[in-house]
Amino acid sequence: MGKVTGFLQYPRLAAPKRPVAERLKDHREIELPVVSERLAEQGARCMDCGIPFCNTGCPLGNLIPEWNDHVYRGQMTEAVQALHATNNFPEVTGRVCPAPCEAACVLAMVAEPVSIKLLERSIADHAFARGHILPEPPLSRTGKKVAVVGSGPAGLAAAQQLNRAGHSVVVHERADRIGGLLTYGIPDFKLDKRLVQARVEQMRAEGVEFRTGVVAEAGELRTRFDAVCLAIGARVPRDLPLPGRELSGIHFAMDYLEQQNRRVSGDRIPDERAITAAGKRVVVIGGGDTGSDCIGTALRQGAAAVVSLEILPRPPESRDPTTPWPLWPLMLRTSTSHEEGGERTWSVSTERFAGSAGAVEQLHLVEVAERAGRFERIAGTERTLDADLVLLALGFMHPEKSGLLDELGLTLDRRGNVAVDVNCMTNVSGVFAAGDCQRGQSLVVWAIADGRRAARAIDAFLMGKTELG
Numbered sequence: 001m002g003k004v005t006g007f008l009q010y011p012r013l014a015a016p017k018r019p020v021a022e023r024l025k026d027h028r029e030i031e032l033p034v035v036s037e038r039l040a041e042q043g044a045r046c047m048d049c050g051i052p053f054c055n056t057g058c059p060l061g062n063l064i065p066e067w068n069d070h071v072y073r074g075q076m077t078e079a080v081q082a083l084h085a086t087n088n089f090p091e092v093t094g095r096v097c098p099a100p101c102e103a104a105c106v107l108a109m110v111a112e113p114v115s116i117k118l119l120e121r122s123i124a125d126h127a128f129a130r131g132h133i134l135p136e137p138p139l140s141r142t143g144k145k146v147a148v149v150g151s152g153p154a155g156l157a158a159a160q161q162l163n164r165a166g167h168s169v170v171v172h173e174r175a176d177r178i179g180g181l182l183t184y185g186i187p188d189f190k191l192d193k194r195l196v197q198a199r200v201e202q203m204r205a206e207g208v209e210f211r212t213g214v215v216a217e218a219g220e221l222r223t224r225f226d227a228v229c230l231a232i233g234a235r236v237p238r239d240l241p242l243p244g245r246e247l248s249g250i251h252f253a254m255d256y257l258e259q260q261n262r263r264v265s266g267d268r269i270p271d272e273r274a275i276t277a278a279g280k281r282v283v284v285i286g287g288g289d290t291g292s293d294c295i296g297t298a299l300r301q302g303a304a305a306v307v308s309l310e311i312l313p314r315p316p317e318s319r320d321p322t323t324p325w326p327l328w329p330l331m332l333r334t335s336t337s338h339e340e341g342g343e344r345t346w347s348v349s350t351e352r353f354a355g356s357a358g359a360v361e362q363l364h365l366v367e368v369a370e371r372a373g374r375f376e377r378i379a380g381t382e383r384t385l386d387a388d389l390v391l392l393a394l395g396f397m398h399p400e401k402s403g404l405l406d407e408l409g410l411t412l413d414r415r416g417n418v419a420v421d422v423n424c425m426t427n428v429s430g431v432f433a434a435g436d437c438q439r440g441q442s443l444v445v446w447a448i449a450d451g452r453r454a455a456r457a458i459d460a461f462l463m464g465k466t467e468l469g
Helices: 036-044 053-057 064-072 076-084 090-096 116-129 153-164 193-206 218-224 253-264 289-300 336-340 404-408 444-463
Strands: 145-149 168-173 209-212 227-230 250-252 281-285 305-309 343-345 348-356 359-371 374-377 383-386 389-392 396-398 431-433
Touching (some): 036 116, 053 064, 090 193, 153 168, 153 227, 193 209, 218 404, 227 444, 253 289, 253 389, 289 336, 289 389, 359 389
Parallel strands (some): 227 431, 281 305, 305 343
Antiparallel strands (some): 359 383
């Protein structure tokens, strides 16, 4: 590193944000850009640590020390190249990744870690602003055709890599827009959809064909393509089958978030299907990222009150001793949505829903204690919580089994995900799987890594070898 004492001289800079009162009035991105001088200081904080654990903390194996040094030296072109060497969509991970790389940063042992996520986003934004994100079509074609089913981060990463290897790639997406979770799952205030569209246009210019509004059929995939990559996600949500679940006003979180993303994109949601928090008492069950996204969306829609319920106990303010460095730390995390309002409640379980005229009005709750890996109700702590809108943000279980998976005759693992071998291939020769449909619900950065890994395996399957990174 060029500035070996940088970590001693410069404090960590968190991503600056728009004021809460301002950002609650719209759905534009929250984080603000950083001037180049401050970015250079953040790059200078990267230590000459010998073994960069950030590389292994990142599922993509990003070249983090390299791009940090480039930023410090003002070599932004080189920083962009280093960034894209391992990551197809750094503008996405620089916004929505929880940054396991920072948890594994050596500096985090004694001080605040390097602002890796901020640097990643800033380098990518620099590249877009200066027109450096250009199509990279292959020099020649192999004559092989590959179908990618699903256009989320895993599918897009696999498609771009396979196309750059010279194969003809067709992406099948049953929704009306490309992007999967990136388009319909993540709120616009975290990820501007123009960035997703910009990558789609780059890939289209490189030769990738996109088909939207289509349901892929096993027969066509097997007869028209030399290989198939399934990237259909884990779309079956975890339900809460309690008494009163049939009441109106109780919805899965992703149904709610998708509607709002469609509104922001200009779609009109029919009144009879609309899910809105405007003027309502909102309860979000589930304390993960999806639950946080629901909180931020509900506040922007004008909710009267928002309460988040979590069955787990409140995490400690700092790293718990059970998750020492460089592990992902168990600790309290406050998202940008949590900063904006609402109430967070831990160690509580919902026992039933209640209401009248077919609509939810209350949740019956009880406090719980975790003992031997089980949650036990604490007698005498029962209470009710008023609610007009309940959003279930309890995660996802596995991919949808009926339809394509059944038609292809694929083997599933014990969790209901698509079973694959070390080369990402299913029990059907030539059919591969990537992302959440084979891993289970996970992070966007893992989806991109899986997509790239599947692309390497498919390229080797088709050509007998691969040079894909």
